[in-house]
Amino acid sequence: MARAPANPKAFPTLALETVLIQRVNGPVCGVDEAGRGPWAGPVSAAAVILNPDDLPPGIDDSKVLTEKRRAALEPEIKARAVAWGVGCASVEEIEDLNILHATGLAMCRAVEQLAVQPAAALVDGNYRFRLPCEIQTVVGGDGLSLSIAAASILAKTARDRLMIDLDAQYPGYGFARHKGYNAPIHQAALKTLGPCPAHRRGWSPIKALLEQI
DSSP states (O other): OOOOOOOOOOOOBSHHHHHHHHHHTSOEEEEEEEOSSOSBSOEEEEEEEOOTTSOOTTOOOGGGSOHHHHHHHHHHHHHHSSEEEEEEEOHHHHHHHOHHHHHHHHHHHHHHTOSSOOSEEEEESSOOOOOSSEEEEETTGGGTBHHHHHHHHHHHHHHHHHHHHHHHHSTTSOHHHHTTSOOHHHHHHHHHHOOOTTBOTTSHHHHHHHHHO
């Protein structure tokens, strides 16, 4: 018996943006974050207002793109978007605010960086962060909305550069390779070197190591 072909992957579109633009009668940005889960480094966010008449081909959820493809798309998005902005929250802010509110702070900073003020934002996820515009949350938005997908790429590439800088500042942890996430090389370095200032000391694995020192 012949097998039915697998359903092709659905790519993000501007369908959500189109509906929201008509409702708010103004520009709509997509907003996404990168780095909520790692053990080290800042959390970053990006906001993007795309030009529907000048879309870089190949925009997709940053998680399904290779590092090389993200690097190629980043300047294309920045050059062809109506506006874009990137914001971060530091390790210290993550410790002071908790990761959820630090993510909201990074998103707010990203929206504030936009050269064009949006009337509304499509935000990946289901949490309604406080932003300087109306918000519509979209679960799985980086796979549905082109604006959110573009933001996911800018947030990811910006944070990756910061982690490469931290790798040079704190050698031995492998930040340039794993970007602060849980990885065998990261675990081994923590056991040997202990946490550095780039580590999120409120995270359970880091707390446990500090208790052993």
